[in-house]
Amino acid sequence: RHYSIAVIPGDGIGPEVINESLKVLKTLEELHGGIRFSYEYFDWNCQYYLQNGRMMPKDGLEQLKNHDVILFGAVGDPSVPDHISVWELILPIRKGFQQYVNLRPIRLLRGIDSPLRYKDHDDLDFIVVRENTEGEYSDMGGRLHAGTPFEMAIQNNVITRQGSERILQYAYSLAERRKKKHLTVATKSNAINHTMTFWDEVVNEVRKDYPHIQTQLYHIDALAAYFVMKPESLDVVLGSNLFGDILTDLGAAIVGGLGLAPSGNINPEKQFPSMFEAIHGSAPDIAGKGIANPIAQIWSVSLMMDHLDLPELGKLVLDSIEDVLVEGIVRTPDLGGSCTTKEMGDAIVAQMKKS
Amino acid sequence: RHYSIAVIPGDGIGPEVINESLKVLKTLEELHGGIRFSYEYFDWNCQYYLQNGRMMPKDGLEQLKNHDVILFGAVGDPSVPDHISVWELILPIRKGFQQYVNLRPIRLLRGIDSPLRYKDHDDLDFIVVRENTEGEYSDMGGRLHAGTPFEMAIQNNVITRQGSERILQYAYSLAERRKKKHLTVATKSNAINHTMTFWDEVVNEVRKDYPHIQTQLYHIDALAAYFVMKPESLDVVLGSNLFGDILTDLGAAIVGGLGLAPSGNINPEKQFPSMFEAIHGSAPDIAGKGIANPIAQIWSVSLMMDHLDLPELGKLVLDSIEDVLVEGIVRTPDLGGSCTTKEMGDAIVAQMKKS
Numbered sequence: 248r249h250y251s252i253a254v255i256p257g258d259g260i261g262p263e264v265i266n267e268s269l270k271v272l273k274t275l276e277e278l279h280g281g282i283r284f285s286y287e288y289f290d291w292n293c294q295y296y297l298q299n300g301r302m303m304p305k306d307g308l309e310q311l312k313n314h315d316v317i318l319f320g321a322v323g324d325p326s327v328p329d330h331i332s333v334w335e336l337i338l339p340i341r342k343g344f345q346q347y348v349n350l351r352p353i354r355l356l357r358g359i360d361s362p363l364r365y366k367d368h369d370d371l372d373f374i375v376v377r378e379n380t381e382g383e384y385s386d387m388g389g390r391l392h393a394g395t396p397f398e399m400a401i402q403n404n405v406i407t408r409q410g411s412e413r414i415l416q417y418a419y420s421l422a423e424r425r426k427k428k429h430l431t432v433a434t435k436s437n438a439i440n441h442t443m444t445f446w447d448e449v450v451n452e453v454r455k456d457y458p459h460i461q462t463q464l465y466h467i468d469a470l471a472a473y474f475v476m477k478p479e480s481l482d483v484v485l486g487s488n489l490f491g492d493i494l495t496d497l498g499a500a501i502v503g504g505l506g507l508a509p510s511g512n513i514n515p516e517k518q519f520p521s522m523f524e525a526i527h528g529s530a531p532d533i534a535g536k537g538i539a540n541p542i543a544q545i546w547s548v549s550l551m552m553d554h555l556d557l558p559e560l561g562k563l564v565l566d567s568i569e570d571v572l573v574e575g576i577v578r579t580p581d582l583g584g585s586c587t588t589k590e591m592g593d594a595i596v597a598q599m600k601k602s
Numbered sequence: 603r604h605y606s607i608a609v610i611p612g613d614g615i616g617p618e619v620i621n622e623s624l625k626v627l628k629t630l631e632e633l634h635g636g637i638r639f640s641y642e643y644f645d646w647n648c649q650y651y652l653q654n655g656r657m658m659p660k661d662g663l664e665q666l667k668n669h670d671v672i673l674f675g676a677v678g679d680p681s682v683p684d685h686i687s688v689w690e691l692i693l694p695i696r697k698g699f700q701q702y703v704n705l706r707p708i709r710l711l712r713g714i715d716s717p718l719r720y721k722d723h724d725d726l727d728f729i730v731v732r733e734n735t736e737g738e739y740s741d742m743g744g745r746l747h748a749g750t751p752f753e754m755a756i757q758n759n760v761i762t763r764q765g766s767e768r769i770l771q772y773a774y775s776l777a778e779r780r781k782k783k784h785l786t787v788a789t790k791s792n793a794i795n796h797t798m799t800f801w802d803e804v805v806n807e808v809r810k811d812y813p814h815i816q817t818q819l820y821h822i823d824a825l826a827a828y829f830v831m832k833p834e835s836l837d838v839v840l841g842s843n844l845f846g847d848i849l850t851d852l853g854a855a856i857v858g859g860l861g862l863a864p865s866g867n868i869n870p871e872k873q874f875p876s877m878f879e880a881i882h883g884s885a886p887d888i889a890g891k892g893i894a895n896p897i898a899q900i901w902s903v904s905l906m907m908d909h910l911d912l913p914e915l916g917k918l919v920l921d922s923i924e925d926v927l928v929e930g931i932v933r934t935p936d937l938g939g940s941c942t943t944k945e946m947g948d949a950i951v952a953q954m955k956k957s
C-alpha cells in the first residue's frame with residue numbers, strides 16, 4: 248500500500264525533529280515490504296510569512312487535502328507575532344480539516360523517572376482527548392475604545408452541541424477499548440456559567456448511552472491538582488480546547504517533559520487528512536543547536552501508524568523508543584544526557600532494525 | 603484597636619474549618635492586649651437558598667460593607683447547582699467589593715514533603731496573584747437554538763485596560779518587596795488572540811515602569827508544566843481569573859494538597875472589606891465527619907492579619923501551624939494522620955500560646 252504524507256517542518260527545532268521522523272518512516276518502509284510512503288514538502292513557516300505576507304498560500308488547505316496524513320514540526324519564531332503564525336497555519340489546518348480530536352497519550356515510558364515522588368510506570372498511563380476545533384480557541388471577538396484608559400477586549404468562547412457530542416462519542420469509544428473503562432471530563436461550570444453548564448448538560452445526556460463507562464466531571468482547577476496527586480486513577484480524560492491544552496503540557500511534565508509528548512490531530516471519519524506533531528513548540532532558544540529531543544516527534548509517527556491502521560508499526564516505533572531509553576546511553580540534554588538530536592534518532596532507528 | 607469581622611461559614615466543611623479559625627482569632631485577642639475582634643454571622647449558604655430562593659438577601663453586600671474584613675468558609679452543595687451558589691454568593695462579593703487581587707501563597711511548609719521528587723522547601727516558595735473581578739469569569743453570554751441539534755452557547759471573556767493595569771501594578775509592587783524581584787505572567791496570546799494579545803500589550807506597557815523587576819510572559823500550558831518542572835525559579839506569578847484559579851490548585855498540589863492552601867480576596871485600597879478563605883471547596887464527600895484539615899482556613903486568618911497591618915500576628919499563626927506540622931503528631935487524614943479537625947485546631951492554638 249502507498250501512503251502520501253504532507254510534511255510541514257515549520258520553524259525552530261521543527262525541521263530538526265522532523266528529520267529524525269523521516270528516518271524512522273524510511274526504516275518502517277524498509278522493514279515492512281508491503282508499504283510505501285511518498286512525501287511532499289511544504290516550506291510554510293515564519294520565514295515564508297516574512298517573504299509572502301502570509302503563513303501559507305491562499306489555497307494551502309487545497310494543497311494538503313489529498314494527502315493521507317500530515318507530519319507537522321512546530322510553528323513560531325520571534326520575528327512574527329505568535330497569534331499570527333498560529334492562527335494562519337496550525338489552527339486553520341486543525342479546524343479546516345475537522346481534526347476535532349487532539350489525541351495526547353500521557354504515559355511514563357520505560358527508562359524514564361517521573362518527577363512525582365511516589366508515582367511509577369503503572370501509575371502514569373492515561374490518554375487525554377482534547378476538543379480541537381471550537382471552545383476557547385475562537386477568533387470571535389474584538390476591541391473597543393482602543394487607546395483610551397477604558398480600552399477593553401472581548402473574546403467569545405463558543406461551545407456547540409454538535410462539537411461536544413462528537414468529541415464525547417470519540418472519548419467514550421476510546422474508553423470502551425481500554426481496561427479501566429473510565430472517563431474523566433474537565434469542566435468549570437461553577438464559574439463559566441454559559442458555555443460550561445451547557446457542556447455539562449451534553450455530557451450528562453451522552454453518558455446515558457455508555458452506562459458501562461464510569462463518567463466523572465471535575466472542575467479544571469481540581470483536575471490539574473489531580474494530575475499531580477492521583478494520576479493513577481485516570482484513564483481517558485476529556486477537555487475543551489484550552490483545558491486540554493493546559494492538561495497535556497502538565498501531563499507531559501509529570502511523565503518527564505515536553506521532549507517526550509506526542510499528539511495526533513485526528514479527523515476520525517478520515518474525510519480529511521489527520522496531522523501528527525509533537526506537543527512542544529519551536530523552542531527558538533535551542534533551535535539550530537542540534538540538541539532537541541526528537542522522541543515526541545517520533546512517537547507522533549507511531550500515532551500516525553496507528554491512525555493508518557498499521558498498529559504493529561506503531562508499536563515497533565514506540566517499543567524501540569522505550570528500548571533505547573531503558574539502555575540509557577543515548578539521551579538528549581533535556582533527559583540529563585549530552586547526545587544530539589541526530590544521535591537520538593539514529594539510536595532509535597538502529598533499535599528498530601534490531602527488533 | 604477594634605476590628606469587626608463578618609463571618610460566612612457557608613456549606614459543607616466550611617463551618618467546620620471556620621470554627622477552628624475562630625478559636626485562633628480568639629487566641630490572638632488573648633495574646634495581644636491591644637486588639638479586639640467582634641463578629642457578625644451570616645447564614646448564607648445552600649440551605650438558605652432552598653428556603654429563600656437566593657443565596658443572600660438583596661441587600662447582602664450592604665450588610666457586609668461596614669465590616670473590616672470577611673471570613674469565608676466554602677460554598678456549594680449538591681442540592682443547588684454550583685453555578686448558582688457561586689454566582690450568587692462568592693462572585694458577587696469578590697466583584698462587588700472590588701477585591702481585584704486574589705492572593706495565594708504557594709509555599710511548602712516545614713514538616714510537609716512535596717510530591718515533587720527533587721523539590722525541597724527552598725524550591726517551593728512563591729506567590730500567585732490572581733485577577734479576581736473580570737476575564738473568563740464574566741456572566742456575559744447565552745444560548746441559541748436551545749433544544750435543537752445545532753444548539754450552542756457563547757461566553758464572553760472580557761479584559762479591560764483598567765482591570766489589567768491595577769492587577770499588574772499590585773503584582774509589581776509585591777515583587778518589589780521580595781528577594782528575587784521576578785514576575786512571571788501567564789498568557790495564551792498565541793491562541794486567545796483578542797483578549798490575551800491585549801493583556802500582553804498592557805503587560806509590556808506597565809513593565810516599563812518597573813525596569814528593576816525581571817518580567818517573563820509564559821503561555822499558560824507551558825507555565826503549568828513549569829510548576830512541576832522548575833518551581834524554584836518562580837517568585838511572583840500573575841494570572842487572569844481562570845488561569846490563576848487553575849495555577850493555584852496546581853500550586854496547592856505541589857506543596858502538599860488543598861488542605862494547606864489559603865487565599866485572600868483583597869481590595870488593596872481598603873475601600874471595601876477584603877475576604878479570606880481557603881482555596882478548597884465545601885467538600886461534600888467529607889462534610890460532617892470532622893476530619894477536614896483546617897490549616898488552609900487558619901493560614902487564611904494569618905493573611906487576614908497581614909492585611910489588617912498586624913504582621914506579627916500573621917507570623918505567629920503561620921509559625922505555629924509549621925511548628926505543629928514539624929512535630930508531626932497531630933495530622934488530619936489528608937496529611938496521612940488520623941486526627942480530627944478540632945484536634946488540629948487545638949494543637950495550633952496550644953502552640954500559639956506556647957510561643
Ligand SMILES: CC(C)[C@H](C(=O)O)[C@@H](O)C(=O)O
Pocket residue numbers: 437438468688692847881883
Ligand atoms: C468556587 C469557585 C468558583 C472558585 C473559583 O473558581 O474562583 C474556587 O475554585 C476558588 O479557587 O476560589
Ligand SMILES: CC(C)[C@H](C(=O)O)[C@@H](O)C(=O)O
Pocket residue numbers: 333337492526528792793823
Ligand atoms: C501553538 C499553540 C497554539 C498550541 C495550542 O495551544 O494548541 C500548542 O500549545 C499545542 O498544544 O499544540
